[in-house]
Amino acid sequence: MEAKPKVFGHLLKEVVRANLCAGCAACVVSCDPGVLAFENEPKIKGKCTSCGTCYSVCPQTPTEKNLLELPEGAQTDPSVGSFLEALSVRSLDEEVLKRCQDGGAVSTLLLSLLEEGYLDGALLMGVGEEPWRPRAMVARTREEVLSAAGTKYTRGPLFLPLREAVEKLSLQKVAVVGVPCQVRAVRKMQRGDLPYPKLGERIRLVVGLFCMESFHHEKLRDFLRERLGVSFEEVAKFDIKKGKFICRLRDGQSKEIEVKALHECVNPSCTLCTDFTSELADLSAGAVGSPLGRSTVLVRTARGREALEILRRSGKAEIKPLAEFKPGLEGVKKVAGAKRTGADKEREKRKAEGKPLPP
Ligand SMILES: Cc1cc2nc3c(=O)[nH]c(=O)nc-3n(C[C@H](O)[C@H](O)[C@H](O)COP(=O)(O)OP(=O)(O)OC[C@H]3O[C@@H](n4cnc5c(N)ncnc54)[C@H](O)[C@@H]3O)c2cc1C
Structure with missing residues (x-):
C-alpha cells in the first residue's frame, strides 16, 4: 500500500511551528486548489485536498530524488x-x-x-x-x-x-x-x-x-537603529565585506558593525x-x-x-x-x-x- 503523502498539517508542525520556515512561499504558489495564503508564514484559508504538494516543494522538507543532474565534465567539491x-x-x-x-x-x-x-x-x-x-x-x-x-x-x-x-x-x-x-x-x-x-x-x-x-527584517531595522543610530530610510546600500556589516548612507558616510553582532537578527x-x-x-x-x-x-x-x-x-x-x-x-x-x-x-x-x- 502506498504511504499517504504528508500534507499541510505536517508542514505546519515540522517546519512552520518549528521555526524553520524559509519564508519563500513556494508552498503557497504551488497549492493546486489555491487554498494557501502568505501572511508572514503560510496559512490555510480553504479546504485542503491533501495532495501533499505544499509539503513536497518546501525547501526544508526531505526529498528522495536527486534534484540536479550533473553534466559531463563537472568538477565536484564537497564544500x-x-x-x-x-x-x-x-x-x-x-x-x-x-x-x-x-x-x-x-x-x-x-x-x-x-x-x-x-x-x-x-x-x-x-x-x-x-x-x-x-x-x-x-x-x-x-x-x-x-x-x-x-x-x-x-x-x-x-x-x-x-x-x-x-x-x-x-x-x-x-x-x-x-x-x-x-x-x-x-x-x-x-x-x-x-x-x-x-x-x-x-x-x-x-x-x-x-x-x-x-536577517529578519524588523529585527535588523530595530538593531541598526539602536546600535548604530541608522534608519533604513538613510541607507543607500548594505554590504557585507570582511566580516563587517556595512551601511552606506545616502549622505556619503558609512557605518559598520561586526556581522557576528547581528546573530540575534x-x-x-x-x-x-x-x-x-x-x-x-x-x-x-x-x-x-x-x-x-x-x-x-x-x-x-x-x-x-x-x-x-x-x-x-x-x-x-x-x-x-x-x-x-x-x-x-x-x-x-x-x-x-x-x-x-x-x-x-x-x-x-x-x-x-x-x-x-x-x-
Ligand atoms: C541574503 C543574501 C546574503 C548574501 N550573502 C553573501 C555572502 O555571505 N557572501 C557572498 O559572497 N555573497 C553573498 N550574497 C550575494 C551577493 O550579495 C550578490 O547578490 C552577488 O555577489 C551578486 O552580485 P551582482 O552584483 O552580480 O548582483 P546584482 O546585479 O546586484 O543582482 C542582484 C540580484 O539579487 C537578487 N536579490 C537581492 N536581494 C535578494 C534577496 N533578499 N533574496 C533573493 N534575491 C535577492 C535581486 O533580484 C537581483 O537580481 C548574498 C545575497 C543575499 C540576497
Missing part, C-alpha cells in the same frame, strides 16, 4: 558542489554598475538573456514602498531588472508572483534569482510528479546567490543551512573569491553554460577565469566550509537541547 567553470565577472554596463551589489554579473546576464529572447521574464527580489522591505517581482524590461539590482539582506516571499507570471502573463521562459533555500524550492517544483507542474516547467534558468545567512532556518553557494543552481554568483567590484560566477549545468555564452557574445561583461584572482576558488571553499561547520554545530546543539530539526 561548493559541482561546477563546470569558475569565473570572475564585471559588467561593462554603466547603469548596472551604479546599482548592482558587486560586479553586476546577475543583472547583466538577465539583461542579455531578455534581449536575446532566451527569457521572457525573471522572478527577482525588488523593494516595496517601505524602505528595504524585499518585494518579489517579475521583471520583463531593462528598467525592472535594474530596479531589483543590489542585495537586500532580509528575506521575502520570492515565489508569490510566479503563478500570476505563468497564468496571467503567460510567461514561458522565466529565470529565478534566489538564495540557496529558494533554489532548492525551484528544483523541488521541477520534479515533474506534482499535480500542478506548470510552475516548474516554465522556469528556464535558476541563478543562485552565495548566502551565509539572511539571523533567520533561524539559516543557522541550519549547509549550502553557501546555491549548489543546485544553473549558475551561482557571489562576492567571495573575487576582488571588490567583481562577481564570482560558478557555471554548473548545461543551461548555465548556454546562458553564460549569451552573456559572453553580448560583449556586455568582462569575463575572466576566477583562477586569475585571489583568493579565488580557495576563498569560496573556505567560506562554504565554515558555513557547513557552523550548521553542523548548530544541529548538534539543537539535538542536545531537544529543539526541532528539519525533518
Whole structure:
C-alpha cells in the first residue's frame, strides 16, 4: 500500500511551528486548489485536498530524488558542489554598475538573456514602498531588472508572483534569482510528479546567490537603529565585506558593525543551512573569491553554460577565469566550509537541547 503523502498539517508542525520556515512561499504558489495564503508564514484559508504538494516543494522538507543532474565534465567539491567553470565577472554596463551589489554579473546576464529572447521574464527580489522591505517581482524590461539590482539582506516571499507570471502573463521562459533555500524550492517544483507542474516547467534558468545567512527584517531595522543610530530610510546600500556589516548612507558616510553582532537578527532556518553557494543552481554568483567590484560566477549545468555564452557574445561583461584572482576558488571553499561547520554545530546543539530539526 502506498504511504499517504504528508500534507499541510505536517508542514505546519515540522517546519512552520518549528521555526524553520524559509519564508519563500513556494508552498503557497504551488497549492493546486489555491487554498494557501502568505501572511508572514503560510496559512490555510480553504479546504485542503491533501495532495501533499505544499509539503513536497518546501525547501526544508526531505526529498528522495536527486534534484540536479550533473553534466559531463563537472568538477565536484564537497564544500561548493559541482561546477563546470569558475569565473570572475564585471559588467561593462554603466547603469548596472551604479546599482548592482558587486560586479553586476546577475543583472547583466538577465539583461542579455531578455534581449536575446532566451527569457521572457525573471522572478527577482525588488523593494516595496517601505524602505528595504524585499518585494518579489517579475521583471520583463531593462528598467525592472535594474530596479531589483543590489542585495537586500532580509528575506521575502520570492515565489508569490510566479503563478500570476505563468497564468496571467503567460510567461514561458522565466529565470529565478534566489538564495540557496529558494533554489532548492525551484528544483523541488521541477520534479515533474506534482499535480500542478506548470510552475516548474516554465522556469528556464535558476541563478543562485552565495548566502551565509539572511536577517529578519524588523529585527535588523530595530538593531541598526539602536546600535548604530541608522534608519533604513538613510541607507543607500548594505554590504557585507570582511566580516563587517556595512551601511552606506545616502549622505556619503558609512557605518559598520561586526556581522557576528547581528546573530540575534539571523533567520533561524539559516543557522541550519549547509549550502553557501546555491549548489543546485544553473549558475551561482557571489562576492567571495573575487576582488571588490567583481562577481564570482560558478557555471554548473548545461543551461548555465548556454546562458553564460549569451552573456559572453553580448560583449556586455568582462569575463575572466576566477583562477586569475585571489583568493579565488580557495576563498569560496573556505567560506562554504565554515558555513557547513557552523550548521553542523548548530544541529548538534539543537539535538542536545531537544529543539526541532528539519525533518
Ligand atoms: C541574503 C543574501 C546574503 C548574501 N550573502 C553573501 C555572502 O555571505 N557572501 C557572498 O559572497 N555573497 C553573498 N550574497 C550575494 C551577493 O550579495 C550578490 O547578490 C552577488 O555577489 C551578486 O552580485 P551582482 O552584483 O552580480 O548582483 P546584482 O546585479 O546586484 O543582482 C542582484 C540580484 O539579487 C537578487 N536579490 C537581492 N536581494 C535578494 C534577496 N533578499 N533574496 C533573493 N534575491 C535577492 C535581486 O533580484 C537581483 O537580481 C548574498 C545575497 C543575499 C540576497
